[in-house]
Amino acid sequence: MKRNDIRLGLPSKGRLESGALDFLASCGLQVRKPNPRQYQAIIPVLPGVKVIFQRPGDIVVGVRSGSIDFGITGLDIVEEQRATRGDVVVLHDELGFGRCTLELAVPEGWADVRSLQALAARLEELPGPLRVATKFPELTGDYLAANGLPGCELISAEGTLEVAPAVGYADIIADLVSSGQTLRDNRLHTLSDGCILQSQAVLIGNRASLRERPEALTVARELLEFAEAHLRAQRYYIVVANMREPSAQAVAERMFAETELGGLQGPTVSRVVTREGQADMCAVEVVVPKERLGQAVNELRAIGGSGVVVSPVSYIFEEEPERYAALLVALDIREK
Numbered sequence: 001m002k003r004n005d006i007r008l009g010l011p012s013k014g015r016l017e018s019g020a021l022d023f024l025a026s027c028g029l030q031v032r033k034p035n036p037r038q039y040q041a042i043i044p045v046l047p048g049v050k051v052i053f054q055r056p057g058d059i060v061v062g063v064r065s066g067s068i069d070f071g072i073t074g075l076d077i078v079e080e081q082r083a084t085r086g087d088v089v090v091l092h093d094e095l096g097f098g099r100c101t102l103e104l105a106v107p108e109g110w111a112d113v114r115s116l117q118a119l120a121a122r123l124e125e126l127p128g129p130l131r132v133a134t135k136f137p138e139l140t141g142d143y144l145a146a147n148g149l150p151g152c153e154l155i156s157a158e159g160t161l162e163v164a165p166a167v168g169y170a171d172i173i174a175d176l177v178s179s180g181q182t183l184r185d186n187r188l189h190t191l192s193d194g195c196i197l198q199s200q201a202v203l204i205g206n207r208a209s210l211r212e213r214p215e216a217l218t219v220a221r222e223l224l225e226f227a228e229a230h231l232r233a234q235r236y237y238i239v240v241a242n243m244r245e246p247s248a249q250a251v252a253e254r255m256f257a258e259t260e261l262g263g264l265q266g267p268t269v270s271r272v273v274t275r276e277g278q279a280d281m282c283a284v285e286v287v288v289p290k291e292r293l294g295q296a297v298n299e300l301r302a303i304g305g306s307g308v309v310v311s312p313v314s315y316i317f318e319e320e321p322e323r324y325a326a327l328l329v330a331l332d333i334r335e336k
Contacts, residue, residue: 003162004050005049005050006048006049006050006069006070006213006215006216006219007049007050007051007067007068007069007070008033008043008049008050008051008052008069008070008071008072009051009052009053009054009058009059009062009063009068009070009071009072009073010051010053010054010059010066010071010072011054011055011056011072011167012039012053012054012055013055013310015097015098016072016073016074016097016098016201017053018054019097020072020097020201021202022097023072023095023096023097023201023227024043025111026228026230027226027227027230028045028226028230028236028315029043029045029046029226030043030044030045031043031051032044033051034187036152039052039053039054040052040053041053046219046222048215048219050221051289054068055073056073056074056077056331057073057077059071059072059073059077059124059204060073060077060081060088060122060204061081061253062085062142063087063088063205063206064081064206065087066087066206066208066209067228068206069205069206069209069210069213069216069219070091070203070204070205070206070216070219070220070223071203071204071205072095072201072203072204073198073201073202073204074098074100074199074201074203075090075199075200075201075202076094076102076136076139076197076199076203078090078101078202078204079139079199080137080138080139080195081138082138086207087104087206087207087208088204088206088207089204089205089206089207089210089330089331090202090203090204090325091202091203091204091205091220091223091224091323091327092202092203092223092224092228092323093200093202094200094202094231095200095201095202095203095227095231096200096201096234097200097201098199098201098230099178099199099200100176100177100197100199100200101176101177101195101196101197101198102136102139102140102142102174102175102176102177102195102196102197102199103174103175103176103190103191103194103195103196104116104119104132104140104172104173104174104190104191104194104196105162105169105172105173105174105175105177105178105183105188105189105190105191105194106119106165106171106172106188106189106191107165107166107171107172107187107188108187108188108320109187109190110122110198113191114189114191114192115192115193115194116147116148116149116189116191116193116194118191119147119149119172119191119194120149123149126171128153129151129152129153130149130152130153130171130172131153131155131169131170131171131172132144132150132152132153132154132155132170132171132173132174133155133157133161133164133165133169133170133173133174134154134155134156134157134161134173134174134175134197135156135157135158135161135175137154137156139174139196139197139269139333140154140174140196141154143174143196147164147193155169155170157170161173161175162175162182162183162185162186162188163186165188166186166187170189171230172290173188174196176199177190187245188278201281202229203223203224207229207331208262210327210331211331211333217333220324220327221321221324222272223276224321224323224324224327225317225321225324226308226315228318228321228322228323229315229316229317229318230314232315232316232318233312233314233315233316234292234313235289235290236287236288236289236313236316237287237288237290237293237310237311237312237313238285238286238287238311238312239284239286239288239293239296239297239308239309239311240283240284240285240308240309240310240311240312241277241284241300241305241306241307241308241309242281242282242283242284242305242306243270243281243282243283243284243303243304243305243306244280244281244282244306245280245281245282245304245306246280246282247282248270248271248282251267251269251282251284252266252267252269254303254304255267255269255284255286255303257303258299258302258303259288259290259299260288260289260292260295260296260299261296261299261300262286263286263287263288264287264316267284267285267286268284268285268286269283269284269285270282270283270285271283272301284300284305287313287316292309297310
């Protein structure tokens, strides 16, 4: 039965849920969930979209099967299921939250094992193959084989992995790490070169839905438009100042002569009307990268700027969302 709605899967619990809701709200896509116990919600500015809360792994399954059109989940889960992800398209791979790494971790008792090379040497002391407890057998197995450690016994496990070496059903683990405190609390340490994957939240979509349903492609553009505009804006500040100079062109030329005052395409210069009717004052506005704010303010002062005001930027919209253009290429779609 053909669906008429567009469905977006969001994580139903934990840091990914709060991160997804906060991220969408920051993008101007506030999720409205009248009852916290409900598993469905809406995004008022996207009236055709139905939000469905699911476990992160189920989101990938749902997008792959086409029962939902879009989802926000962890890259680690998407990559673990990559063998069957032909129907899953990654629309945006850097949403900026849910960051973690998939790491190999060994017991503290293996004090001399700090690298993959040292781990390989340790294998000679084991009575059998290296036993690795993990929720990511595909990623872990490929990584071990690619680094000269084939033939390991991968033990699929749910729940708390950190206790596996202590209770004896595995020698080491491969698990997601954020701060690393849980590993330390359970007397485990990571390897210097044991990072299997760097993960964060990603936006995914169903390939068939995007190719066959124009309304889904429209929603993809809207999601990417707001996400890119918000994420791009996080890198900049707006700086405003007054300059005593009757000629706007002269002010612009002074600013272009400086390193950090060119803005995205150029500064905005406008006339300031004072109470006294003076005509020798201009206001300037320029967008500067956050990491170069101090230098930009100093340069403004050096050319006569005063009353400098710095404000955060909420959105920077481009003519065409970069990732949307890339999506059209990946789907082999030419817009009319």
